[in-house]
Each structure stands twice: as structure tokens, then as C-alpha cells.
Amino acid sequence: MVATTTTAEEKLTQLRQLVLNARSMPMSASCVVNRGEVLDAIDDVIANLPEEIAGAQQVIDERQSAIAEGEAEAERLKEQAREEAEALARASEVARVAEEIAAKVKADAEAEAEALRRETDLFIDSRMASFESVLHKTTSQVHTARARLAERSGLDAGRTHA
The missing domain is CATH 1.20.5 (Single alpha-helices involved in coiled-coils or other helix-helix interfaces)
Known part of the structure; x- marks a missing residue:
């Protein structure tokens, strides 16, 4: 049985190694693999994929939420800056400097x-x-x-x- 690793990619790499290291059939591209080991490795990948996909989706959701918050904050800051700029532009000295x-x-x-x-x-x-x-x-x-x-x-x- 394949040892449990942390990621599906590592588990798939181990599954690939099982096939690569399998005993070859003479005069053929075929090989003999231990059905139990291969099925266990496949089951292990299948069992852990939902966890990795859920984790990835959670990261994506968190990023999208952070982006939305950042965009809202940026819009708020832009509006605040626009208001402050209008107030400053009303002052004659600031307007003169701005024109220069x-x-x-x-x-x-x-x-x-x-x-x-x-x-x-x-x-x-x-x-x-x-x-x-x-x-x-x-x-x-x-x-x-x-x-x-x-x-x-x-x-x-x-x-x-x-």
C-alpha cells in the first residue's frame, strides 16, 4: 500500500512510480502491477481530492472577498480624495499652485x-x-x-x- 502524503499531486506521483516500477511483460509494452496497491493509491487520491478542492475554493473565495473589500475601500478613498481636492481647489492659493x-x-x-x-x-x-x-x-x-x-x-x- 502507498504511504499517505499531503497532496494529491504527490499521491499521483507515487501512483506513477508504481506503474513505472512494475514488472515488464517480455516483448511487450505491458506490465504487471499489484491491483490492490494501484486501487488503494487511486482511492487515496480520490478520497483526498475533495478536501484539496474545497481548500482551494476557500482560498479563491477569500481572495475574491478581499478583492471586493479592497475595491470598495479604493472607491471610498477616491471619492474622499475627490471631495478634498474640490475643497482645496476653491482656495485661491491652492488653485494658483495647481495652475502652475x-x-x-x-x-x-x-x-x-x-x-x-x-x-x-x-x-x-x-x-x-x-x-x-x-x-x-x-x-x-x-x-x-x-x-x-x-x-x-x-x-x-x-x-x-x-
Whole structure:
């Protein structure tokens, strides 16, 4: 009989070991296992699974409850902060400071946006330059191929080059 362990995973590992260590049948993938040992191991796993599932469900329920409480507390704190912010905004000195900070944040954001635009433009320009190079090379190859075709077939006889 398999020794009782703490988790279903460990019990399943022991059951797997029973099968791995079972005596092989000659010239076959089959093996001989002790039916009683295997059934006892399976019964042990089955008997303890509900406990582990219930324990896991309890943990999940506790987490969900904690999350709900945290969200409610966060909402309450946000509302309280909003009310306090409105009260502070009414005071002229606070409003002036807030306007200065807002102006600085706006200036910083605009500067960052401009830097990102420049960086994006540089990236796009490099990609377009690469495409232009490939296009130029392709155009050159087309001109060369047409010239060879014209020489071979006399296609340009009587035509003027553009």
C-alpha cells in the first residue's frame, strides 16, 4: 500500500512510480502491477481530492472577498480624495499652485510628445530611405534589363528615350 502524503499531486506521483516500477511483460509494452496497491493509491487520491478542492475554493473565495473589500475601500478613498481636492481647489492659493503645476505638466507632456514625434519621424525617414534605396536598385535593374532586351530584340529602333 502507498504511504499517505499531503497532496494529491504527490499521491499521483507515487501512483506513477508504481506503474513505472512494475514488472515488464517480455516483448511487450505491458506490465504487471499489484491491483490492490494501484486501487488503494487511486482511492487515496480520490478520497483526498475533495478536501484539496474545497481548500482551494476557500482560498479563491477569500481572495475574491478581499478583492471586493479592497475595491470598495479604493472607491471610498477616491471619492474622499475627490471631495478634498474640490475643497482645496476653491482656495485661491491652492488653485494658483495647481495652475502652475498643470502648466509645467502640460509643457513637459508637449516636449515629450515633440521628442516622440521627432523620434518617430527619424524612424520613418530611415525606413523610407531604405525603401528608396531598394526601389532605386530595382529601377536600375529594370532599366538594365530593358536595355539588354532592346539590344537583343531591336525594340528601341525608331523610338526616342524619355
